[in-house]
Amino acid sequence: MNERATSVDETMSPGAAKGSQTMGVAAAIAGWIVPGLGHLILRRWSKAAIYFLCVGALACAGLAMRGGVFASGAEDLFDRLGFFADLGAGVFYFLAHQFQAAGPDVAHATGDYGTRLFAAAGMLNLLTVLEAYEIGRGGEPK
């Protein structure tokens, strides 16, 4: 108990709202759209900053390496899985075409690494979304 009081919520203000299902869903949706926003709403300042920076860094690196971004409606199962992974990056997925003016180049190895980095950003953000949901509904994750 003491450990929790001293270490966890150095980032949470004393007036943080009590958890509820609605709060959990709102935090999850916000965290999916903008990585870290769900934690920001829940007043977990340092987690919000770290998640935004880490997911953003992976996604931007993936796009800068001219990685491919999967589109919806793919025929192939792996492409569909790739789409769901990419979609997890939220705003970075929706703005991918603006960031990547030259388009993807997966013919080269670097572009292929970029595709994986962007998918990893999406998957990582989905993990943070689950945590935001859990915190929002009142269950502090382990």
Next chain:
Amino acid sequence: MNTAFSSLTHFVALLFFAVVVSITFAFLSKKGTIERLKYSLWAFLAFLLVAVGIGWLMYPFSQ
């Protein structure tokens, strides 16, 4: 930005991935700065070790 990233080797991309994911995992699973630092370092080294290990295991098949 594009030119800096377009020349990344596989190993540098792996290092970048390992650093970022290790930090995120530490914040997801640990509480407290020291715990998070220790976990980040452990996860980073584990990513590195496993990647190099798998690389060595696959090496004979590349010949």
